[in-house]
Amino acid sequence: MPETTPTNPAPKSPNEELADLVVVELLKAGLIVDRKSEEIKSKVTAGTARQDDWQVWIEQAIDQRAKGETHGEA
Amino acid sequence: MARLEHLIVANFRGASSKLKLDFDKSKSIAVIFGENGTGKSTIADALDAMGNASAGSLNDRSSVTPKDHLPTIGKASKDIQIELKAGGVTWTASIGRDGIPFAPDPRPKIRVLRRAPLLAMVNAQPAKRYEELKHFIDVQRVETAESTLKDAFTSAKRAFDQSISQRNTAESQLREVWTKEGTPAPGPMEWAESVATADADALQGKAKSLREASSAIKGAEQRLADFDTANLAIAAKQVEAVKVEEEAVQLPSADGNTVIALVGLLRSTATFLATGSHEDQCPVCVQRIPIDKLKSDIQARLKELAPYEAVREKRATAAKAVQSVQQATLPQMEKFILAARPLLSFLTRADLEPICALNLDPNAYSELAKTEGFDQDLAVTQGRVLVSLLAPTNAILDVNADAETRTAAQVTSVDTLNKAYKKSVQDSESLEKTQAALEGALGIVRKTRIDFTQAILNAVSGECNRLYSVVHPNEKVAITKLELDPDRRASLNQKADFQGHPDVTPQAYFSESHLDTLAFCFWLALTKREFPNKDAVLVLDDVFTSVDSQHIGRIAQLVVDESQQFAHVVVTTHQRQWRDIYRNPYGPGRLTQLIELQRWALAKGISNYKTKLAVAELVSSIKAAPFERQSTASQAGILLESILDGLSLQYRCRVPRTADGNYTLGELLNATSSLFNKAEIHRPSMDPTGLPQNPPQFTPSKPGEYFERLRDLAFIRNQVGAHFNPLGAEIPDSEVEAFASLTIQFAEGLTCTACGQIPARGVGTHFECSCPSVGATRMLPAML
Numbered sequence: 126m127p128e129t130t131p132t133n134p135a136p137k138s139p140n141e142e143l144a145d146l147v148v149v150e151l152l153k154a155g156l157i158v159d160r161k162s163e164e165i166k167s168k169v170t171a172g173t174a175r176q177d178d179w180q181v182w183i184e185q186a187i188d189q190r191a192k193g194e195t196h197g198e199a
Numbered sequence: 200m201a202r203l204e205h206l207i208v209a210n211f212r213g214a215s216s217k218l219k220l221d222f223d224k225s226k227s228i229a230v231i232f233g234e235n236g237t238g239k240s241t242i243a244d245a246l247d248a249m250g251n252a253s254a255g256s257l258n259d260r261s262s263v264t265p266k267d268h269l270p271t272i273g274k275a276s277k278d279i280q281i282e283l284k285a286g287g288v289t290w291t292a293s294i295g296r297d298g299i300p301f302a303p304d305p306r307p308k309i310r311v312l313r314r315a316p317l318l319a320m321v322n323a324q325p326a327k328r329y330e331e332l333k334h335f336i337d338v339q340r341v342e343t344a345e346s347t348l349k350d351a352f353t354s355a356k357r358a359f360d361q362s363i364s365q366r367n368t369a370e371s372q373l374r375e376v377w378t379k380e381g382t383p384a385p386g387p388m389e390w391a392e393s394v395a396t397a398d399a400d401a402l403q404g405k406a407k408s409l410r411e412a413s414s415a416i417k418g419a420e421q422r423l424a425d426f427d428t429a430n431l432a433i434a435a436k437q438v439e440a441v442k443v444e445e446e447a448v449q450l451p452s453a454d455g456n457t458v459i460a461l462v463g464l465l466r467s468t469a470t471f472l473a474t475g476s477h478e479d480q481c482p483v484c485v486q487r488i489p490i491d492k493l494k495s496d497i498q499a500r501l502k503e504l505a506p507y508e509a510v511r512e513k514r515a516t517a518a519k520a521v522q523s524v525q526q527a528t529l530p531q532m533e534k535f536i537l538a539a540r541p542l543l544s545f546l547t548r549a550d551l552e553p554i555c556a557l558n559l560d561p562n563a564y565s566e567l568a569k570t571e572g573f574d575q576d577l578a579v580t581q582g583r584v585l586v587s588l589l590a591p592t593n594a595i596l597d598v599n600a601d602a603e604t605r606t607a608a609q610v611t612s613v614d615t616l617n618k619a620y621k622k623s624v625q626d627s628e629s630l631e632k633t634q635a636a637l638e639g640a641l642g643i644v645r646k647t648r649i650d651f652t653q654a655i656l657n658a659v660s661g662e663c664n665r666l667y668s669v670v671h672p673n674e675k676v677a678i679t680k681l682e683l684d685p686d687r688r689a690s691l692n693q694k695a696d697f698q699g700h701p702d703v704t705p706q707a708y709f710s711e712s713h714l715d716t717l718a719f720c721f722w723l724a725l726t727k728r729e730f731p732n733k734d735a736v737l738v739l740d741d742v743f744t745s746v747d748s749q750h751i752g753r754i755a756q757l758v759v760d761e762s763q764q765f766a767h768v769v770v771t772t773h774q775r776q777w778r779d780i781y782r783n784p785y786g787p788g789r790l791t792q793l794i795e796l797q798r799w800a801l802a803k804g805i806s807n808y809k810t811k812l813a814v815a816e817l818v819s820s821i822k823a824a825p826f827e828r829q830s831t832a833s834q835a836g837i838l839l840e841s842i843l844d845g846l847s848l849q850y851r852c853r854v855p856r857t858a859d860g861n862y863t864l865g866e867l868l869n870a871t872s873s874l875f876n877k878a879e880i881h882r883p884s885m886d887p888t889g890l891p892q893n894p895p896q897f898t899p900s901k902p903g904e905y906f907e908r909l910r911d912l913a914f915i916r917n918q919v920g921a922h923f924n925p926l927g928a929e930i931p932d933s934e935v936e937a938f939a940s941l942t943i944q945f946a947e948g949l950t951c952t953a954c955g956q957i958p959a960r961g962v963g964t965h966f967e968c969s970c971p972s973v974g975a976t977r978m979l980p981a982m983l
Contacts, residue, residue: 136731140340143651147341150647156640172340179351183636 144169157182158189200308200734201286202227202767206245208805210278213241215271216804217280223792227762231771231807232778233796238805239771243311243740244269246769249283249292250309250736252299269294272801283307285736285766308735308766310726314742317718322706325684329691332659335728336652336683345644352637359634362627369620376613388620395614402607405550409600412545412554416589416596419542422535423586426579429528436524440517447510455507462501462508469497532579536567539582542589543568553595557588656681656691659724666720666761670753675699676713678721712746716754719743727764737765741772748776755780756960759787759969778810783838784946785845787969788812789955812955813838814946821939828935829920835939836864836916839909842946842957843867849959849966850874850983864917868910874983875903880949880958881965881977891974902948905941912938951976 137145148166151157157165161182168174203222208214220242222229233239244255248269257268270276276294283290285307292301323331370387377387384390452458464483471482472494479489501508545554546561566573567581660681667677677696684690695705695717705717719742726737743754755777762768770777780786781793793810811819817838820831844867847854852870854862862870881897915938918927949957951968958966958978967975 139336139338139651139655143338143341143648144344146651147644147647150643151640154639154643156636156643169341169344172343174344174347176347176351176354179348179637179640180355180633183351183640184633187632187636 138170140170140172155190156186158185161185200736200766203229203736203769204284204286205282206242206284207280207282208241208245209280210271210274211241211245211248211269211281212271213238213799214245214804215274215801218242218805218807220794220807222767226790226792227765228759228768228770228781228790229792229794230777230781231769231794231796232775232810233771233773234798235773237773237796237799239773239796240313240740241805243313243738243769243771245281246283246309246736246738247311248294248299249281249290249301250307251311252292252301252306253311255311256313256315256740266294266296271804308730309738310729310735311738311740312719312722312726312742313740314715314744317722317742318714322714325687325690325692328693329683329689331722331725332656332691333689335659335725336655338648338652341644341648345641345648348637348641348644352634352641355630355634355637359627359630362623362630366620366623366627369616369623373613373616373620376609376616388617391613391617391620394610395617397606397610399607399610399614402603402610406600406603406607408548408550409596409603412548412551413593413596413600415538415541415545416586416593419535419538419582419586420590422531422538423583426528426531426535429524429531432524433521433528436517436521440514440521443510443513443517446513450507450510452507455510458504458507459511459514462504462511465497465501465504466508469494469501472497532575536575536578536582539578539585540567540570542582542585545589551596553592553599554589557592559585559588652683655728656683659721659728660693662724662727663717663720666723666757667717669757669760670716670720670750671713672753676709678705678717712750715743715746716750719754723761727761730765733764734766736767736769737762738769739771743772744774751776752780752785755786756969759790759954762790779841781812782810783813783841783845784950784955784957785841785959787951787954787956789951789953790969813841814943814950814955817939817943821936821943826932826936828932831939832915832920832935834920835942836913836920838946839913839916839942840864840867842949843871845957845959846871846874852983864913868913872906872910875901875906877980877983878902879979881979882952883974883976893973895973897977900948902945905945905948909938909941909945912941949978 144166147169148157148162151165152159152162165174165178165182168178202224204224205222206220207217208220209217218238218241220231231239231242240256244257247253247255254269266276270279279294281292283292288303288307290301290303290307292299319327373391374387377383377390380390447455447459450458468483472490477490479493480487481493543561543564545551546557546559547555549555561568564581564585566577567585569578660678663681664677668674675696675698678693680692680694680702682692684692693705694702695709697703697705697708700708705714709717719739723737726735729735739758743751746754751774758768758770772778778793778795781788781791789812793812794807795810797806797808799805813834817831817834820827820834823831843864844862846852847862847867847870850871852874854866854870878901880900880902882900883891884896884898886892912934915927915930915935918924919930919935951958951970953974953976954969956968958968958976960967960969961981962972963981964979965981966978970976
């Protein structure tokens with residue numbers, strides 16, 4: 126049995142862990158855009174995501190999807 | 200954090216004098232055994248104060264204050280000294296006015312479990328239970344973000360509902376207009392779309408043109424009327440002049456016009472003489488005459504010719520009047536011509552259908568068309584003709600203009616409604632997407648949060664159950680549900696399976712011993728989760744008091760197994776069984792440091808000494824001089840009994856039933872004899888670096904080789920080690936030593952050289968010791 130244990134990075138807080146999962150799930154569902162992931166993660170972790178933020182994030186994803194569809198059709 | 204090296208405590212609770220506990224860094228567990236009142240809790244409290252700034256067990260007692268009662272009686276808080284060394288770092292702590300200051304930062308990671316809070320945790324209300332788990336599942340900030348997401352969704356839904364309402368209103372208004380228009384096919388929207396394509400501006404322009412044409416014709420008509428009125432005025436004045444001339448003819452004089460001229464001359468002379476000074480002579484014939492007489496003569500003459508003068512004045516007035524109206528008529532004519540000339544442009548305008556329909560030839564009005572050098576009278580004549588032809592179209596032009604205006608207004612209105620409808624459709628479609636996306640996001644965030652917290656709870660309850668099943672194998676008792684109360688925030692419900700009854704409240708059905716274990720397993724699962732880096736010191740302060748001897752063995756084994764998840768485990772206990780488990784070969788004594796506390800006294804405080812393992816103690820006894828034959832025989836017998844007792848339980852060997860469940864050495868030897876015909880110990884072979892080979896290879900041995908010889912010598916235990924017996928006195932020291940040495944060889948033949956434990960953990964085909972599986976010593980068979 127080792128005398129000392131390895132020093133791993135400090136474990137994430139539940140808020141951080143959950144925010145990570147939330148962002149992964151939202152990305153998977155195409156409800157947010159990848160380039161906003163870090164901002165969303167940060168604001169969700171801190172509890173500072175406002176109503177307007179969500180609106181903008183979601184609309185960006187809708188726009189991106191619409192553009193994708195348009196390009197796809199083209 | 201590394202394993203503990205030492206703890207120094209002075210003037211702190213029971214440590215009335217300086218206590219130094221030296222920990223063995225090579226061992227993951229320190230078992231501190233002491234009877235009640237020997238200072239175990241003082242040691243645990245000192246670790247708690249250092250690691251958690253906690254007053255430790257005093258927190259569970261009433262009417263005590265840390266500042267007053269943490270110092271040893273008769274000492275002050277300033278006298279307290281706590282020093283802990285681990286991994287080369289030395290922490291010191293004291294008791295201050297407002298807490299327990301320490302250095303250096305951060306504190307060592309230490310978690311202390313005591314019996315009182317242990318039971319409280321299981322018995323706690325759901326809210327209190329939540330507090331214990333809060334650290335792991337409190338996602339308040341994410342919940343705040345989720346709340347704003349919900350607001351965004353609610354707001355989007357409201358906007359969507361409004362857009363639907365607006366869409367319905369726009370559609371209804373369009374339908375209304377469409378209905379008024381006679382419901383033209385194919386439908387209101389298509390109709391609106393087609394209407395809206397019309398150019399309202401062009402329609403308005405056409406209406407304007409029609410109105411301008413109508414207005415221009417009316418204007419020309421008016422100018423013509425004005426011109427004609429002026430001409431009539433001239434005629435009237437000329438009639439008056441004729442009448443004056445007729446009056447002149449009626450005058451008595453044959454040559455009335457000459458007399459009228461004379462009257463003019465006289466009036467002029469009289470006027471001339473009336474102002475200024477004049478000589479007495481006629482200003483006309485220059486004859487000498489008094490000026491006053493001349494004036495009087497002229498007045499007399501004028502009086503005489505008064506009728507002629509009256510006619511003369513009327514004639515002058517009439518002529519002036521005729522001249523005046525004639526002068527006024529000229530602009531009227533010009534105005535008419537100017538008003539009539541633009542009408543010519545209407546004759547070829549396709550948008551003025553009523554005029555076009557007259558099919559008039561513009562060339563017929565060439566004089567009117569000229570802007571200079573034209574014959575005014577002819578132009579007036581042509582203008583008069585043109586106006587007379589166009590005037591009848593005025594009404595139609597006005598009607599058409601109104602119709603175009605109405606159509607333009609309708610187009611504008613329908614266009615506005617159509618645009619409003621289309622916009623509302625567009626808006627509602629866009630908002631529907633946004634609302635649906637926000638709703639989807641909200642669902643994902645909510646589900647992820649619930650899954651996340653439930654996964655933690657499941658992991659905790661799963662680990663709790665796993666630990667629990669180690670202590671209570673094959674018992675139909677387990678935590679089945681650990682979940683957040685859906686109706687209350689920060690409230691954690693727990694349910695258990697009890698003898699096939701799911702979802703019971705464990706407090707109601709579990710025995711105290713089971714609740715003890717359950718609470719311990721729950722706390723251990725939490726603490727493991729809290730320190731995934733395995734860098735915390737675990738302190739179990741006399742936690743298990745209601746657990747029977749069978750379960751203590753399993754709990755002790757569990758503590759050994761789980762000690763790998765922590766930097767160090769410190770167990771304090773007043774139960775001698777704990778000491779004996781680790782001291783005898785049925786416990787992993789080589790992984791464990793045994794510390795015993797001696798009886799406490801205020802004068803000497805807490806004192807401790809290291810306890811030897813049973814085998815080591817027996818080795819010392821053999822080597823001791825003088826040789827203590829009785830104690831050596833006794834120690835060997837007890838060691839042998841403890842081994843055989845454990846093996847008979849492990850292999851379910853037959854022993855005669857007794858009321859108290861105790862068995863003699865002879866009974867145990869008989870019971871286990873068949874085992875040693877078969878038993879084998881397989882020790883892992885090591886590679887050149889001293890690590891177990893992987894895949895493992897084993898070297899078998901047969902512990903039975905010592906067994907029969909021990910059976911032959913076992914009587915020594917009773918005759919020398921236990922009783923007054925004349926025969927015992929005849930047994931030489933060498934036989935006593937042989938008995939002890941054989942016992943040691945027997946014990947060592949059964950135990951793991953690494954952990955010191957007899958393999959007792961069943962893994963299906965065999966038993967293993969406490970070492971990690973790849974390097975574990977095995978004992979076969981798994982059953983007799």
